[in-house]
Amino acid sequence: MDSSNPDSQLKGITGGKTKFIVLAIVIIVIVAGLGIYLATSSSQVNKKEITVLVGSGSYTCEYISQVAKDFENSHPGYTVKITTAGYSSLLTSEESALKGKSSSPSIVMYYASQAAALSPLLYNLPTSGSNSINVSSFLTGNMYSGGYQIATNGTILKTIGIPIHTVLGYNLVYQKAIFNNTTLQNEFMNEYHFSFNPRTYKNFTALQDAASFIDKNTQFNGNNNRYALMFPDSSHHSMIDAFYNMLYPYVAGNKTAGVPANSSANYWTYFGNINGKFQPSFNNSQGIKALEMYKNLSQYEPSVSVQPIGYSQQEEYFATGDYAMGIAWSSFFPTYSSNTSKVAGNYSVALMPGGFTGYSPTFLGVNPYATNVSLAVEFLNYATTPSQYAIGLNDFAFLPGTYSGLSVAANMSGFSWIHSFLNYSKNITLNKQYASIITALSPLFPTLIPDMNSQILDYFEGKTTAASAMSTAYNEWVTAIKDDNISL
Secondary structure, eight states, X not given: OOTTOHHHHHHHHHGGGHHHHHHHHHHHHHHHHHHHHHHHHHHHHHXXXXXXXXXXXXXXXXXXXXXXXXXXXXXXXXXXXXXXXXXXXXXXXXXXXXXXXXXXXXXXXXXXXXXXXXXXXXXXXXXXXXXXXXXXXXXXXXXXXXXXXXXXXXOEEEEOOEEEEBOBOSEEEEEHHHHTXXXXXXXXXXXXXSOOOGGGOOSHHHHXXXXXXXXXXXXXXXXXXXXXXXXXXXXXXXXXXXXXXXXXXXXXXOTTTTBOTTOOBSGGGGEEEETTEEEESOSSHHHHHHHHHHHHXXXXXXXXXXXXXXXXXXXXXXXXXXXXXXXXXXXXXXXXXXXXXXXXXXXXXXXXXXXXXXBOOEEEEEOTTOTTHHHHHHHHHHHTXXXXXXXXXXXXXXXXXXXXXXXXXXXXXXXXXXXXXHHHHHHOOXXXXXXXXXXXXXXXXXXXXXXXXXXXXXXXXXXXXXXXXXXXXXHHHHHHHHHTTOOO
């Protein structure tokens, strides 16, 4: 008997009726198998599941995971799976999936600095009709920082993402117990003749005066291991982010620099329209003054050769309570508010001196090859509802991404400082053409960023002058743009 042949087995048992029985069984098996296949295929096609790729090991990952659970609870039968990737591999993972036309992940999280690379690959989010995105509800500064793909003439080509939460930066954070001290307030007013309140500082000179006053005040730093001001100065990346914030008030509205007034600080601050041509904005007297002030403000902490202050240090060090003031992204607020933070409940936030900030939100975009694109868009709308933004604010100290969300947040206990950020966000004027420059130059970021950082570091370490640093960085940028045949 051939044990591998079912027909031979049946023939030994049933004799002449074998062929009929076998045929019937085969038909049943085929039909049953086809039914199982069709049912499985149908289930795969109609499965109410989306996957979301987020950065690992972050408060944002925890936040989106909570949003996913709430979405599942309010949408019975739907499943949201969270997958993660480290910061260094997040962009490459997303680009690989999108370029390969993979159906997963359905939704990708990305940062403003990654928007230019992803913009050609992401789904054009619907902005009208049913299940669409109400773009007007989101902060303009957020959307121009990475929510759109923008042509070089300023035309918005498509909407590629919406902010899961607002990240403002830089901001001035400070310990309330120090600045609300009546004795210190009076002493400062008598010496400098303006308010000690960080929310009233008109310029960086005022910030320097406040830092100098605290630095020599033994009530705060008598044990010599506490610092008046924490200012980012790491050449790994922080310098270029800090310097556009330094540069902005010096060049905004200045004809020599070509940067529009009231345009907010961002990477576009590094370029100005001078006589009808875009070029780097910092190789002038204003850029030199900004760099000199940057060095002055970093003197109240360990020197850059001893302890550079980068993102990790900004997030961790201010929470120790050893710094009276600091410059921070709003994404650091969860750490400052955590149970282990020594400034929890004792810190407040102000706009940068002169009354400005920048925008670098965390976005969610949709994979155009996802199995269920409409469900992915529905998740984006759900994630940015007032109830979910409230969870982000209460549980993670994340700022909402919409004007209405910020309005509600500003009236919550402990968040009144949001009013000034909301008012600022409503009144800035952003030029689309300036925003488009970042898209055009994104392939050169790996070159432009270290060019600028190395020159600033050399100046901080006394290896060059401020004027020479600005001139060299300018020439390096112009050469790189020309060599890459990029037209601004």
